[in-house]
Amino acid sequence: MTKSKSASPDFSVRDFFKRFPDDEACLEHIFNVRFGEKHVCRACGVESTFHRMSNRRAWACAACGDHVYPTAGTIFQDTRTPLQVWFYAIYLFVTTRHGVSAKELQRQLGVTYKTAWRMGHKIREQMDKAEVKKLLAGHVEIDEAYVGGRRPGKRGRGADGKTIVVGFKERGGRIVTDVVPDVTIRTLQAATLRTVKDGATISTDEHRSYSLLKRRGFTHVAVKHGQKEWAVFDVQTQEIHHTNGIESFWKLFKNSIRGTHISVSKKHMKRYLDEFTFRANHREEANLMFDRIVAAF
Ligand SMILES: [Zn+2]
Structure with a gap:
């Protein structure tokens, strides 16, 4: 290598090869992170120690002899x-x-x-x-993007041959992304409801499909990118609304897809x-x- x-x-x-000098070290690591050197045996129920078996990729329970294969199901x-x-x-x-x-x-x-x-x-x-699967809360930025496709394509919503993706970024927290079939109100609202906790504060651009979010218990402010507005200060919540966090994620993603993978089809986009x-x-x-x-x- x-x-x-x-x-x-x-x-x-260097650290990597020090930690994992051979297959045996890797197998031991899988056993430790999945089960632990000492754990409750699934066969006899005793909190037991386990011994590495010399003739197979398994450990044996000291109490009952049950075999544990750490790579099973992985x-x-x-x-x-x-x-x-x-x-x-x-x-x-x-x-x-x-x-x-x-x-x-x-x-x-x-x-x-x-x-x-x-x-x-x-x-x-x-x-x-x-990945941690938990609803985003607090202040969340939402923005959709058009990615993949062999040709650069037209800028804007609905460019041909591209996959539509939507991203959510919790301020100071996690990002959640998804592939969506279109950018209708129904689609973007459903994506928001399954990703963001009720009552969150939401920042988006002025895309009309986000316009009904307010009615669903969210505090929503749209930044009017079309009018060269990039941030809005909300006096009521004392928060600055912008979508810079999620936009920079999309920028990195698009550049990387172009640079590393050249082109990614709709079918595989979710994986990337x-x-x-x-x-x-x-x-x-x-x-x-x-x-x-x-x-x-
Ligand atoms: Zn046992």
Whole structure:
């Protein structure tokens, strides 16, 4: 495996190989994050210790001898790809701001393109599973964007060949993103209701589909981008309304899709969104991000 240029300062390539020198270290890590060295045995109910079995990828309960296979039911279960290669792929996803293409994975891991592509999507799925699923509250910015497609396309709403995505950013909190079929009032309201807690303060642009949010118990202020207005101070709530947070997320996402993946189809867009959203939400903790992804099942 070659060295990555894009390593994170708090989790360098060197740190990675120190932590995971071989498959055995990876297997042990999966066992520890999923079960713990000492845990209540599912077979005998005793809070027991577990011993590594020498002849198989399993641990045995000291009290009853029950076998625990740490990779059972995980993305690592039925794979011929070594665990360390999987772990290194996850490491690359965690530490690469603009994402990792299948080509890049193929090159760095020395696997076939098909294997690299599959691994990438499995890891994106893992990232979605590892994400915190809780309604956003407080002050939330909402903005939709048009992404993907082979041609640059016309700017504006409804450009051809693009996927429509909507993003929510809680001030000082998480981002939630989704693919939507259109930008009608009904669609954007439904997306908002399943993402944002009642009573939240909401900032959007002046797109008319957001206009009915006020009636649903939200405090909503629209910033009129069409009139070159970028921020509004709300005297009542003493808050500044703008959508800069979610807009910069979309900017990074679009640039990365263009630069790293060239083109992403509607069918796969959700997976790439999950990947970028996860990274944006857990940006400062490469080590923890890694553990969270490995432990998510
Ligand atoms: Zn037991």
